Amino acid sequence: MSEPAIRTADxxxxxxxxxxxxxxxxxxxxxxVFGFLGPNGAGKTTAVKLLxxxxxxxxxxxxxxxxxxxxxxxxxxxxxRVGYLPELFxxxxxxxxxxxxxxxxxxxxxxxxxxxxxxxxxLDTVSLMDRAETRVGTFSKGMQQRLGLAxxxxxxPELVLLDEPTSALDPVGRHDVREIIxxxxxxxxxxxxxxxxxxxxxxxxxxxxxxxxxxxxxxGTFDELLSGDTVRIxxxxxxxxALARFGTxxxxxxxxxxxxxxxxxxxxxxxxEAVRLGGRVHAVEPAHESLEDxxxxxxxxxx
Amino acid sequence: MAIFTIAKLAIREVVRxxxxxxxxxxxxxxxxxxxxxxxxxxxxxxxxVPIPDVQVKLIASQFLILVMFMFSNVLALSSVFVASPAxxxxxxxxxxxxxxxxxxxxxxxxxxxxxxxxxxxxxxxxAAIAIELAAVDLAVGxxxxxxxxxxxxxxxxxxxxxxxxxxxxxxxSGMVGGVIALVLFGMAWLGGIVGGLGAAFGNDVIExxxxxxxxxxxxxxxxxxxxxxxxxxxxxAATNAAGPAATxxxxxxxxxxxxxxxxxxALWIAAVLALAVASFRARxx
Numbered sequence: 095m096s097e098p099a100i101r102t103a104d105x106x107x108x109x110x111x112x113x114x115x116x117x118x119x120x121x122x123x124x125x126x127v128f129g130f131l132g133p134n135g136a137g138k139t140t141a142v143k144l145l146x147x148x149x150x151x152x153x154x155x156x157x158x159x160x161x162x163x164x165x166x167x168x169x170x171x172x173x174x175r176v177g178y179l180p181e182l183f184x185x186x187x188x189x190x191x192x193x194x195x196x197x198x199x200x201x202x203x204x205x206x207x208x209x210x211x212x213x214x215x216x217l218d219t220v221s222l223m224d225r226a227e228t229r230v231g232t233f234s235k236g237m238q239q240r241l242g243l244a245x246x247x248x249x250x251p252e253l254v255l256l257d258e259p260t261s262a263l264d265p266v267g268r269h270d271v272r273e274i275i276x277x278x279x280x281x282x283x284x285x286x287x288x289x290x291x292x293x294x295x296x297x298x299x300x301x302x303x304x305x306x307x308x309x310x311x312x313x314g315t316f317d318e319l320l321s322g323d324t325v326r327i328x329x330x331x332x333x334x335x336a337l338a339r340f341g342t343x344x345x346x347x348x349x350x351x352x353x354x355x356x357x358x359x360x361x362x363x364x365x366x367e368a369v370r371l372g373g374r375v376h377a378v379e380p381a382h383e384s385l386e387d388x389x390x391x392x393x394x395x396x397x
Numbered sequence: 398m399a400i401f402t403i404a405k406l407a408i409r410e411v412v413r414x415x416x417x418x419x420x421x422x423x424x425x426x427x428x429x430x431x432x433x434x435x436x437x438x439x440x441x442x443x444x445x446v447p448i449p450d451v452q453v454k455l456i457a458s459q460f461l462i463l464v465m466f467m468f469s470n471v472l473a474l475s476s477v478f479v480a481s482p483a484x485x486x487x488x489x490x491x492x493x494x495x496x497x498x499x500x501x502x503x504x505x506x507x508x509x510x511x512x513x514x515x516x517x518x519x520x521x522x523x524a525a526i527a528i529e530l531a532a533v534d535l536a537v538g539x540x541x542x543x544x545x546x547x548x549x550x551x552x553x554x555x556x557x558x559x560x561x562x563x564x565x566x567x568x569x570s571g572m573v574g575g576v577i578a579l580v581l582f583g584m585a586w587l588g589g590i591v592g593g594l595g596a597a598f599g600n601d602v603i604e605x606x607x608x609x610x611x612x613x614x615x616x617x618x619x620x621x622x623x624x625x626x627x628x629x630x631x632x633x634a635a636t637n638a639a640g641p642a643a644t645x646x647x648x649x650x651x652x653x654x655x656x657x658x659x660x661x662x663a664l665w666i667a668a669v670l671a672l673a674v675a676s677f678r679a680r681x682x
Contacts, residue, residue, distance in 0.1 A: 146498040148682040166502070174500040184491035186406070188413035200402045201499035245495060 097160040099124050099253045099284040100145060106153035107140050107308075114140040116308035117154065122301075124252075127275060127285040129299035131292065131385075133393065137308035138288045139181050142257050146178055159253060174203050177246030181257035181288070183239050187231025191222055191241050194230055198245045216244035219274060235262035243271065247278075254278065257288040272298050296385045304392055311392045320388055324381045325353045325361055329373040336371035340364070349376075399501040403509025404516065411479055411517055420475060424468075424525045428532050431464045435536040457539040458629050462648050464529065465551070465627060469620060472522050472555045477578045479517070480562035482571025483510045484677060489570065493682050503678045511563050511670060518555040523548060543626040546653075550623035553662055554616050558582060560669040561614070567676040585610050586647065589617035593645030615662040617647075618654055625650035 100122035107115040115137040122128045132138050143149040145158050147169055156163045161172035185194045195213040204212060217223045220240040225233070230241065239262040246254050256275075260268040275285055275298045289295050295302055296316075303313035312319055328350050337344070337351065344353045356364065358380050368375050411417055438460070439453050448456075484507065487493040497506065526548045534540050541547060558578060565574030592607010594600075611618040628636075628650070636643045636651065643649050 143682070148494060148497055150679070150681070170500045170502060173498060176498070178495060178498040180491060180494035180498075182491035182494060185495065186410065186492060188410055197402070197406060198495070198499065201399060201496065201501055203500060242495065 097157065098122055099126075099159060100128075100157070100286060102141070102145075102154065102156040104154035105141070105144060105151050105156050107137070107144060107149065108152045113308055115144070115151075118305070118308065118310060120303055120310060120313070122284065122286055124284050125279070125282050126301050127279050127287060127299045129295035129302040130286060130288045130305060131295050131302055131389065132290065132305035134290060136305045138290075138305060139257055140308075141305070142178075142255050142286070142288055145255065146173065146176070174249075175252045177248065177251040177254040179239070179242040179246040179254075179256045179259050181261070183242035183262075185230050185238060185241055185245070187229065190227050190229055191217065191233075191244075192226045194241060195245055195248060198248050202249050204249050212248050213244075216247045219247060219277075220244045221270065236264065236267055239263060240267070243274070247274075250281070251283070253284045253286065255286045255288070258290070259287070260289075260291065260294060268294065292385045292389055302385075304389060306393055312388070316385070320383045320385070323355070323357055324383060325356050325358075325364065326377075326379040326381055327351050327353065327364065327368065327375065328377040329368050329375045332368065332371060332373040336368075336373065339367070339371065399505040400509040400512055403501070403506055404513035407483065407510050407513030408517055411514070416475075416479065417517070417521075420471075420521060424471075424521075424528070427464075427467070428525075428529050431460075431529065432532040432536050435460065435533050435539075438537055453537055454539045455629070455632065457533065457537045458541065458627065458632060459648075461533055461539070461541060462624060462627050465526070465547070465623070466620075466648060468522075468525055468529065469551050469554060469623065472518065472525075472551065473558050473582055473616065474579070475521070476514070476518050476555045476559040477562045477575050477582070479514050480510075480559045481566050481569075481575035481578060483514060483563060484566040484680075485568070485570050485574065486566075488680070488682055497682055503680075504674045507563065507567070507674045507677045508670065511560065511673075514559055514563075515556055518559055519552055522552050522555055526551065541627045542629060547623050547626040550619050550626065553659075554619040554623070556666055557614070557616050557619065557662065560666045560673070564669050564673040564676065567673050567680055581614050582616055585614040585617045586620070589621065590645055590647050593647075596641045597643075597645050599641075611658075612661065615658070615665055618658055619662060620647075621650040622654045622659075624648060625653045 098121045100120065102118045102120045105115055105118040118137070118141055130138050130141065140149065144151050144163065145156055147163055151163070158169060159172040159175055161168040163169050189197070192213050195216065196209050199209040199212055213226070214223070217226050220243050222237065222240050222244060225237065230238065233241065239259065243256070243259060246256065260271050263271060272294070275287070278285055287295065287299060301315050302319060303310045305311065330349065340351070340353055344351055353364070361378060361380060365375055365378060435457055438456050439447065441448050487496070497503070526544070530540065530544055561581065562574060562578045565577055569577070588607050588610025592604050592610065595603025595605070595607055633651065636649060643651060
């Protein structure tokens, strides 16, 4: 159980002259909600497909729950403990929701006696219980995505890969999915969340990797990734000499003084110091570097 | 067994999409129409006298071959239509993504599709042939000499095309694969006629070309086997007396295909399926 849920080493995928993934190195610890962030076309879906054996890498190796993707039978056995919601979610329109879930129970190798109970459980989780007997062909996109999420949760897998799981959902649906993810985390499940929605990742993930042009450009917990707190203070009557006392990590922005790398606990001392030096403090705004700021700066675009 | 899960799914898809319903309805309609046709044969008169029973049965036997040719074509076309999008359709729609991420091998997925669709082909062919033969028996009291062997050959032809369409479906879209399979099917039929013409005129090159087409795609060879088992002994004797010219006739076979050819056909199906599995394994989903 000590090996990470997902590990990739120099994982690469080329389609002719196009490089979809360029030597991806990634490690997703067990029990984490891991956000895999990147702009469209960064290689996120390609990475997921390689991990699940839906596509073959042109270089490198990856391990899914410890099983190398190059080892057909071990990888297949590992997939019994993995749930997957594809970005392009389509299920058999001629089957009812319950029949689709029974099919997935059967393919996953769950005992027949548990199918009904499992289907009911996941249908309830995604709020589709009242449509259990409806043909999937009549479902809206949002309902199909919920069904896909339900299918991914069958048999309480150890790892769930969600590829843009809220792309077809309304704000309420998105909120529901976040709640589902949090509940899964509390059960110790590992979630790999592929998304280009920064807010979504920020709200539920413990760790993130930011990928661009098929490469991880930054990875870690939010604390590791974001440069820390910033305080904006609007004060008048401070001389340049006085300002120099606030350290080097500061810059003037009109009447505002922006001080970086200061924990929020230090704000009272900062205000007291400003007043002691003869300043008149009009406003203090603790700020946090947002994931968006960091994301854009990593991709070479200013906020 | 994942093969049977996929096979059941393939059967359920065809049934739920009402293809079976359409086929059954149209088949019953064809049986009704042809039975009416057969029932009119005894009313044929020559110089005001009804034709003798021997002649009724002779006409019925030849008419039956034409009717069965239609059924075999319906079976062949249906096999191609259901099988050519079987894999490519799932990939194009995205349905394959969630399925193939499950602990199932590509081999089981391909073979499962084949088993499910083959079961449908067998069930449809067996039922259609049985109903038609029973109706003909009822209408004119004619039963072909070896109906079971005939049915087996027709089934073999359907399975050959099914396997070919599955192979094409691993790489090509349903429409493209379907068209290719049907064109090859038509060429094989024509190849059989051309080969027969070669035999009739003693031209080895043309005859060999016909043999090659029979080996490359064994549909026409199997059809000839089916026809052979529909021919009453009297027709066989009379036509054989006419010499090799009759081999060009696509509705006639003087001899049954040799056992080696049956083995070849079975091997052909196995090899095409093995190719399909190998091709689908390397397919990006």
